[in-house]
Amino acid sequence: MNSIELRGVTKVFTGGVAGEYAALGGVDLAIREGEFFCLLGPTGCGKSTVLHLVAGFEKATQGEISIKGRPVAGPGADRGVVFQSEIALFPWLTVEENVGFGGRMRGLAPDLRRERIERNLDLVGLAKHRTKFPRELSGGMKQRVQIARALANDPDFLLMDEPFGALDAQTRRRMQEEVVRIWSEARKTVLFITHDIGEAIWCADRIGVMTRGPAAKVKEIVDVKLPRPRHTMTADFVELYNVLSASIQAEAEAMLNV
Numbered sequence: 001m002n003s004i005e006l007r008g009v010t011k012v013f014t015g016g017v018a019g020e021y022a023a024l025g026g027v028d029l030a031i032r033e034g035e036f037f038c039l040l041g042p043t044g045c046g047k048s049t050v051l052h053l054v055a056g057f058e059k060a061t062q063g064e065i066s067i068k069g070r071p072v073a074g075p076g077a078d079r080g081v082v083f084q085s086e087i088a089l090f091p092w093l094t095v096e097e098n099v100g101f102g103g104r105m106r107g108l109a110p111d112l113r114r115e116r117i118e119r120n121l122d123l124v125g126l127a128k129h130r131t132k133f134p135r136e137l138s139g140g141m142k143q144r145v146q147i148a149r150a151l152a153n154d155p156d157f158l159l160m161d162e163p164f165g166a167l168d169a170q171t172r173r174r175m176q177e178e179v180v181r182i183w184s185e186a187r188k189t190v191l192f193i194t195h196d197i198g199e200a201i202w203c204a205d206r207i208g209v210m211t212r213g214p215a216a217k218v219k220e221i222v223d224v225k226l227p228r229p230r231h232t233m234t235a236d237f238v239e240l241y242n243v244l245s246a247s248i249q250a251e252a253e254a255m256l257n258v
Contacts, residue, residue: 003157003189004031004054009063010215011049023049025215026063029208036183036190038200040244041210041219042252047193051161054191055081067157077106080150080188082160086142089134095145096121096130102153120148123182140171144178151186158183160192164199176202180228197244201237202230209244212251220247 011024023046031037039047052058053065056075065072067079082088089098096117103113121127124144134142143163150158160179164172180203183190194200200207204224211219222244226236 003033003068004191005029005064005066006050006053007064007066009050009053009065010061011046011053011058012061022215023213024217026217029218031189031191032205034187034189035205036180036192036203038192038194038204038207039210040194040197040200040207040248041216042212042248043195045210045213045251046216047195047210048161051081051159051191051193054157055079055159077102077153078155079157079159080153080155082143082146082150082158082163084162084165086134086139086146086166089142089145089149091134094131094133095126095137098134098145099148099152102149106153116152116154120151123151123185124148124178138171139167140175140178143167143175147179147182151182151188156189158186158188158190160190162193162195165194165196172199179203184228197241197248198232200244201226201240202232207244209247210251212254219251 006027006029009024009027010022013021013023027050029050039050041047049058053060054072056072056079090101093101099120100113100117103116118127121130124147126141126144126148129137129141134145137145146163164175167175176199192203201224207222207224209219209222211217222240224240226234226240230237
């Protein structure tokens with residue numbers, strides 16, 4: 001069963017120095033229920049635009065976007081979003097207050113809100129840091145707060161826009177392991193945007209490769225058949241890395257030659 005579907009989706013931005021820019025030019029994509037799907041491609045290919053359309057932050061110029069068969073008309077509680085930047089956290093709120101913010105705004109009963117806070121703080125390993133403020137946390141811990149806050153609203157979908165892009169290499173690897181563990185326990189459908197090939201192979205059930213922009217499309221979808229937990233130095237991992245790298249490099253070179 002497909003949970004997220006995009007059919008013939010185009011997105012044209014107007015205004016600014018460029019005047020008019022076609023970010024997407026007919027994207028067709030189907031994401032299955034419960035899968036971890038990574039969208040991969042060269043810088044500027046419209047990966048984040050796809051996520052913003054699915055999240056309901058932007059409206060498609062043409063085409064259809066549906067969630068479980070229902071058209072996307074705007075943001076909804078069924079979709080939790082995790083951003084790359086830590087500024088998405090409220091600096092004046094503690095960890096547990098950040099995690100519980102959505103439930104408080106939606107008027108959830110205090111007992112239910114507390115249960116969700118506790119469950120998701122435990123899930124991301126931050127129960128002992130509940131009273132800290134964002135300024136007291138490491139980069140990886142801040143991203144875990146964002147994940148817990150998104151999950152505390154009990155969404156069906158977790159949309160992650162290059163959430164580990166600003167982290168150092170060691171923290172990033174640890175967070176990749178963490179997000180796969182969290183996904184395996186929470187069983188949400190995940191759309192994960194990244195430009196890191198190794199990260200996509202480590203995390204994904206399937207990987208969608210975007211063409212270069214403007215008017216980008218989904219070039220191909222690759223099944224990642226490696227068993228979990230995955231190991232980066234295996235021959236199969238390296239072989240898939242090289243295949244994806246060649247595909248993306250071809251798009252990047254074509255972009256430079258335009």
